[in-house]
Amino acid sequence: MARSASSPPGRKALRETPPSEPRTSTRSTGSVTLGDVAKLAGVSPITVSRALNHPELVTPETLETVRQAIAETGYVPNLLAGGLASSRTKLVAAIIPTLGNAMFIDTIQPLNDLLTGAGYQLLLGLSGFPTTDEQELLKGILSRRPDAIVLTGVNHSDESRQRLKAAKIPVVEMWDLTPAPIDSLVGFSHEKVGKAVADFLFHKGYRRFALVCAGDERARIRRRSFLEALGGFGLESLATVDVPTPTTVRMGREGMARLLADGHRPDAVFCSSDVLAHGVLAEAQSRGLRVPEDVAVMGFADLDFAAYTFPALSTVHVDRAAIGTRAAEILLARLGGKPAGPTMVDIGFEIIERASA
Amino acid sequence: MARSASSPPGRKALRETPPSEPRTSTRSTGSVTLGDVAKLAGVSPITVSRALNHPELVTPETLETVRQAIAETGYVPNLLAGGLASSRTKLVAAIIPTLGNAMFIDTIQPLNDLLTGAGYQLLLGLSGFPTTDEQELLKGILSRRPDAIVLTGVNHSDESRQRLKAAKIPVVEMWDLTPAPIDSLVGFSHEKVGKAVADFLFHKGYRRFALVCAGDERARIRRRSFLEALGGFGLESLATVDVPTPTTVRMGREGMARLLADGHRPDAVFCSSDVLAHGVLAEAQSRGLRVPEDVAVMGFADLDFAAYTFPALSTVHVDRAAIGTRAAEILLARLGGKPAGPTMVDIGFEIIERASA
DNA sequence: ATGAAAGCGCTAACAG
DNA sequence: CTGTTAGCGCTTTCAT
Numbered sequence: 001m002a003r004s005a006s007s008p009p010g011r012k013a014l015r016e017t018p019p020s021e022p023r024t025s026t027r028s029t030g031s032v033t034l035g036d037v038a039k040l041a042g043v044s045p046i047t048v049s050r051a052l053n054h055p056e057l058v059t060p061e062t063l064e065t066v067r068q069a070i071a072e073t074g075y076v077p078n079l080l081a082g083g084l085a086s087s088r089t090k091l092v093a094a095i096i097p098t099l100g101n102a103m104f105i106d107t108i109q110p111l112n113d114l115l116t117g118a119g120y121q122l123l124l125g126l127s128g129f130p131t132t133d134e135q136e137l138l139k140g141i142l143s144r145r146p147d148a149i150v151l152t153g154v155n156h157s158d159e160s161r162q163r164l165k166a167a168k169i170p171v172v173e174m175w176d177l178t179p180a181p182i183d184s185l186v187g188f189s190h191e192k193v194g195k196a197v198a199d200f201l202f203h204k205g206y207r208r209f210a211l212v213c214a215g216d217e218r219a220r221i222r223r224r225s226f227l228e229a230l231g232g233f234g235l236e237s238l239a240t241v242d243v244p245t246p247t248t249v250r251m252g253r254e255g256m257a258r259l260l261a262d263g264h265r266p267d268a269v270f271c272s273s274d275v276l277a278h279g280v281l282a283e284a285q286s287r288g289l290r291v292p293e294d295v296a297v298m299g300f301a302d303l304d305f306a307a308y309t310f311p312a313l314s315t316v317h318v319d320r321a322a323i324g325t326r327a328a329e330i331l332l333a334r335l336g337g338k339p340a341g342p343t344m345v346d347i348g349f350e351i352i353e354r355a356s357a
Numbered sequence: 358m359a360r361s362a363s364s365p366p367g368r369k370a371l372r373e374t375p376p377s378e379p380r381t382s383t384r385s386t387g388s389v390t391l392g393d394v395a396k397l398a399g400v401s402p403i404t405v406s407r408a409l410n411h412p413e414l415v416t417p418e419t420l421e422t423v424r425q426a427i428a429e430t431g432y433v434p435n436l437l438a439g440g441l442a443s444s445r446t447k448l449v450a451a452i453i454p455t456l457g458n459a460m461f462i463d464t465i466q467p468l469n470d471l472l473t474g475a476g477y478q479l480l481l482g483l484s485g486f487p488t489t490d491e492q493e494l495l496k497g498i499l500s501r502r503p504d505a506i507v508l509t510g511v512n513h514s515d516e517s518r519q520r521l522k523a524a525k526i527p528v529v530e531m532w533d534l535t536p537a538p539i540d541s542l543v544g545f546s547h548e549k550v551g552k553a554v555a556d557f558l559f560h561k562g563y564r565r566f567a568l569v570c571a572g573d574e575r576a577r578i579r580r581r582s583f584l585e586a587l588g589g590f591g592l593e594s595l596a597t598v599d600v601p602t603p604t605t606v607r608m609g610r611e612g613m614a615r616l617l618a619d620g621h622r623p624d625a626v627f628c629s630s631d632v633l634a635h636g637v638l639a640e641a642q643s644r645g646l647r648v649p650e651d652v653a654v655m656g657f658a659d660l661d662f663a664a665y666t667f668p669a670l671s672t673v674h675v676d677r678a679a680i681g682t683r684a685a686e687i688l689l690a691r692l693g694g695k696p697a698g699p700t701m702v703d704i705g706f707e708i709i710e711r712a713s714a
Numbered sequence: 715a716t717g718a719a720a721g722c723g724c725t726a727a728c729a730g
Numbered sequence: 731c732t733g734t735t736a737g738c739g740c741t742t743t744c745a746t
Contacts, residue, residue, distance in 0.1 A: 081723035
């Protein structure tokens with residue numbers, strides 16, 4: 001039953017001649033609208049809107065009536081219309097290179113969870129797809145008018161930066177640092193990682209270094225500073241093997257096999273990811289090389305399996321989830337109307353030595 | 358230069374009293390609109406719209422003028438408005454349990470790639486998040502009016518099925534089979550997998566079975582039919598260990614450790630995923646058990662690392678990418694206006710024996 | 715090939 | 731607390 005209906009007692013015509021019969025619209029989509037719910041509940045559309053978005057502004061009784069009408073009609077709000085009218089979409093976009101890399105996934109998961117908890121929906125864009133560069137992807141994403149956006153890395157085209165600023169929404173760049181972020185930033189220094197790993201291995205006594213490196217932008221930064229640091233010790237890398245993305249254990253094995261086939265006998269191999277390191281280690285073991293006695297293997301990111309499968313695998317620990325968590329916190333603060341300006345967070349990293357095998 | 362503008366020569370007033378000066382709108386959002394581009398190009402808004410969406414209906418010269426105006430203004434289309442007006446959003450939603458499981462990722466990647474290639478954007482929903490059940494998630498997703506939707510699994514609440522049907526969009530359920538799909542379907546029979554694995558191991562001569570199983574719905578189906586099949590051989594499982602999701606190598610190790618600690622000495626362990634199997638195998642090896650001589654380990658899904666790290670790990674091969682590819686093909690056919698009805702695809706599976714260690 | 719009018723479903727900004 | 735009015739930015743329909 002709708003509320004004890006005090007139905008409008010015959011309201012008088014507003015115009016002499018109705019402009020044109022506005023009965024059934026020509027373009028109706030068939031789905032239930034706010035208006036339908038309002039009619040059934042005996043209230044105006046805006047009241048239904050309020051019941052949905054600002055229940056505190058509506059009488060409990062009205063609320064209940066509306067609730068029933070919604071249930072009865074199976075009404076599903078149209079966020080296209082809502083977003084268009086209010087300029088708030090409750091959408092947050094995030095761009096990551098690929099789903100194939102567990103590193104980014106571990107960041108996205110908490111990001112998604114926190115945003116979902118706050119009533120936002122995450123729209124994921126994958127920039128690693130060969131035919132779509134980040135710029136096009138970004139354009140496509142911005143056309144959905146997200147309330148905020150998260151980017152991986154700090155290298156974006158001028159045009160992209162332009163668009164992002166024009167969009168006037170909070171932006172968080174993550175997984176790297178830069179002195180000139182677009183807006184907010186949460187990451188760590190890949191340059192420092194490269195240097196730290198070189199220092200670590202050198203002081204452990206290793207001297208014959210090799211690299212297995214994927215085609216990732218940040219991996220190359222780590223490699224560069226690693227090589228620079230070696231240069232500082234008067235050393236150079238024995239060999240560098242490039243492997244294609246997405247990185248797999250298989251690629252790691254093949255990389256190590258190639259290294260050995262080429263006659264290299266490194267005593268330390270630095271890989272651009274734990275997955276590659278995993279493969280390198282498997283290949284080494286299958287050839288009877290002891291790790292880390294004969295060859296040390298260094299990974300990156302400290303993924304789950306690393307510690308549990310090959311206790312001999314050392315790696316660079318990165319709190320990937322923290323990146324997502326911090327990013328979400330920054331965005332939610334901004335979206336919550338806080339006056340906060342850009343935030344910059346260096347989450348750091350840590351070298352983990354595992355040689356308990 | 359805008360084209361030689363034949364500007365309307367003073368059109369006469371349509372009404373005596375203009376209802377209210379419609380100059381600057383009260384609610385302008387500040388961003389460049391179709392109208393702005395149109396003004397700059399000296400054409401009407403609809404022409405800009407056509408230049409963007411149906412370039413073939415527009416003169417090359419007009420097209421060029423419009424293109425320039427778009428570039429000059431930095432116009433980014435508003436797909437909320439476009440979608441609202443046209444009832445087509447170029448959005449396809451997909452619901453998967455979690456990003457933490459490589460199985461689903463491998464399906465989503467080709468799905469995303471194909472859809473992107475066809476001009477659609479993928480909206481990913483994660484149903485495994487504890488506080489959001491699939492039904493609520495689905496409601497949230499439908500409010501963005503996707504043009505089609507992909508679901509994982511075939512168990513959905515009545516209300517969800519209802520909504521899905523009411524939405525009148527193509528639906529693909531994936532990763533499982535059912536005689537009564539909502540619409541289209543692409544998957545394989547988990548029941549058959551369970552039975553096939555039991556048959557396989559039994560005929561290999563194994564008799565002391567154990568299970569390590571995650572809290573996945575489909576994993577439980579496989580377990581049930583596995584146990585049933587064992588029953589048919591007059592056997593029963595030694596022990597079943599349940600591990601929490603998300604499944605990790607660590608969980609696998611702990612599962613195996615628990616099994617052994619409880620005094621079980623299985624000669625074959627069937628795991629609900631390769632990741633778990635990976636951990637089980639690592640734990641077995643670290644205790645000096647030979648695989649598969651002392652204990653056979655059976656995984657599920659045939660993930661990359663399985664073959665390359667532990668050549669002794671047998672598994673059930675599932676063409677996860679094919680699921681995504683087929684799903685995308687089905688959707689694109691439907692969205693392309695083909696008259697096609699529901700499609701059902703059984704992509705099958707294959708038991709892979711790897712014992713070359 | 716281009717344009718004018720109307721409206722998609724919703725909410726902001728006032729009234730009352 | 732509830733309703734009225736006027737758009738949000740785009741595309742459909744129908745003219746020209």
